[in-house]
Amino acid sequence: MIGIPGSGKSTFCEQHLPQHRLISLDLLHTRFQESKALEEAILEKVDIVIDNTNVSRAERARFIPKGKAAGYKIIGYYLQSKISDCLKRNAQRTGKKRIPDAGVIGRARQLERPNYDEGFDELHYVSIENNSFVIKEWLIEENAK
Ligand SMILES: Nc1ncnc2c1ncn2[C@@H]1O[C@H](COP(=O)(O)OP(=O)(O)OP(=O)(O)O)[C@@H](O)[C@H]1O
Numbered sequence: 001m002i003g004i005p006g007s008g009k010s011t012f013c014e015q016h017l018p019q020h021r022l023i024s025l026d027l028l029h030t031r032f033q034e035s036k037a038l039e040e041a042i043l044e045k046v047d048i049v050i051d052n053t054n055v056s057r058a059e060r061a062r063f064i065p066k067g068k069a070a071g072y073k074i075i076g077y078y079l080q081s082k083i084s085d086c087l088k089r090n091a092q093r094t095g096k097k098r099i100p101d102a103g104v105i106g107r108a109r110q111l112e113r114p115n116y117d118e119g120f121d122e123l124h125y126v127s128i129e130n131n132s133f134v135i136k137e138w139l140i141e142e143n144a145k
């Protein structure tokens with residue numbers, strides 16, 4: 001998954017990838033625990049989804065080469081990350097899930113759109129229309145959105 005906070009990554013995982021082993025820094029708390037869970041999932045050969053913001057190439061590079069080395073097909077879902085929409089959705093969240101607006105904006109500043117040269121076998125562009133996720137093939141002309 002790739003997308004700033006509030007872009008809908010976790011909701012997308014619930015709706016579209018329910019059978020995948022969920023690896024997420026939010027759930028596992030530390031990079032150490034995250035690595036351990038990832039290694040275990042790879043050994044078990046289960047389908048895996050990395051539900052972090054993964055906004056930078058460097059963050060994605062933590063996972064892509066490992067997956068490729070283990071023979072996984074690498075699929076990226078980029079969630080449309082319009083700051084105004086994400087701030088609105090963040091504001092609707094309650095409890096720990098709601099983060100300070102500065103967190104949304106800070107991640108947006110770090111955002112580097114994904115590219116096939118990072119090792120993706122497939123890349124998809126996901127937007128939310130009438131509360132439903134719409135999945136399209138990643139197209140360069142969509143990159144500006
Ligand atoms: N398809 C959708 N239609 C309407 N609202 C949505 C949709 N997907 C997510 N939301 C709402 O947007 C908010 C953010 O969604 P979600 O928690 O999935 O984002 P996230 O990208 O996982 O954020 P974070 O990076 O902080 O974990 C939630 O309140 C969620 O209910």
Ligand SMILES: [Mg+2]
Nearest residue numbers: 009010011051
């Ligand atoms: Mg989430």
